[in-house]
Amino acid sequence: MGGSGSSLDRYIVDRLIIAGGQPLTGTVEISGAKNAALPILCAALLTAQPLRVTRVPALRDVGTLLRLLRGMGVEVEGEHGEVVLSASTALEPLASYDLVKTMRASILVLGPLLARFGHARVSLPGGCAIGERPVDLHLKGLQAMGAHLSVEHGYIVGSATRLQGARIFMDTVTVTGTENLMMAATLAAGTTVLENAAREPEVVDLAQCLIAMGAKIKGHGTDVITIEGVEHLQGTTHPVMPDRIETGTFLVAAAATGGDVLLRGVRPGTLDAVLDKLREANARIRCTEETIHLTMAGPNHGVSLRTAPYPAFPTDMQAQFMAMNAVAQGTTVITETIFENRFMHVQELRRLGANIEVEGNAAIIRGVSQLEGATVMATDLRASASLVIAGLIAQGETVVDRIYHLDRGYETLEQKLRALGAEVRRERSGTIE
């Protein structure tokens, strides 16, 4: 996998060199979703039987999680595509700082470990470029289920005899929080009700996998999820849902370059808010059950938007739309309501000639007629995607440095872009600690 870390602490740093100005045209196959694959792979901890997960994307985050699970003693066959996990042996329920610091989603092992093994030691994930990202609601929920939790030397140390079902209200909608508690509740004694639960399609995908493993879950996809605990779960085979954020990223790249693309292996029903905004931007969109065809009907109108939990507009698509708006007609406003620091791409987009001002949690984008290639630095996953889109629009050459963030969440991005006619190549720029 390009750009993967060569040791726990050292990462190979690649850069993308993009010769902009080509409209994207052609067909591309969308991969399995990072944000569904990660919790589903963690669900393997809930059973002694093998869990077979298919359509697992080849991503750095998947590699990190498999390393974490192997380190605990989980037998893992396969790295991507089809992955079979067996958590049958006595495990060492430890998620160390070295791995957790590179991937916050590692916190998803906490609920399953406490539910099945009665103890866990998981590094506190800490903040990241996009915000503070506390995990207090994960911990509060597990405590309500009877877990004893403390923080010792930067680790969450948890124990429980058997988790007990509880009624849990989360005052903020949290995706991984909902997933952690839902997994924990599957093996608890009695019934758990999660109120103000996340409705994201990835939560639903995880619930479907858990149900196939024998869990009793109702209400997934709504904001009240009810889980009746069972004694044991069993193995199953589960295909990971298509990545709606990768889908949206390719759609925006095509719209921003005035292209014409057909995306295969997608689930259009998970992208209503994004498709709606693309139509408003002047894209013509035709969907079948598993494909989306986008063509631009005329000039890019740009769109104002506000991020919020599903089914509203996803925060993970905000940066990509900002790149498109940078060259749209008129002025647009993008408001970020989920993360307090998710405008890291603004400064870099400005280096390409974009006219963007930030006021609190709103970015005001005044469309310019053209962006011009420059060297920019990727700071987080979706900021990186927005810089790639900007590079595809810009005149001349854009160098996007530090793309290891992209490798966390986009499978073979440059190959897929090249298949759509983009001039993109990857170069090694060094290593970082």
Ligand SMILES: CC(=O)N[C@H]1[C@@H](OP(=O)(O)OP(=O)(O)OC[C@H]2O[C@@H](n3ccc(=O)[nH]c3=O)[C@H](O)[C@@H]2O)O[C@H](CO)[C@@H](O)[C@@H]1O
């Ligand atoms: C692996 C994965 O699925 N990542 C996604 C997940 O992240 P993640 O699950 O980490 O994001 P959350 O949904 O938990 O965060 C939403 C908001 O809740 C706050 N919060 C969260 C938990 C908590 O205990 N306390 C608290 O205050 C966060 O700081 C944030 O402001 O959902 C985000 C929001 O759609 C997406 O951007 C991420 O791509």
Ligand SMILES: C=C(OP(=O)(O)O)C(=O)O
């Ligand atoms: C923020 C993201 O991921 P994570 O929660 O894994 O950091 C993302 O996928 O855009």
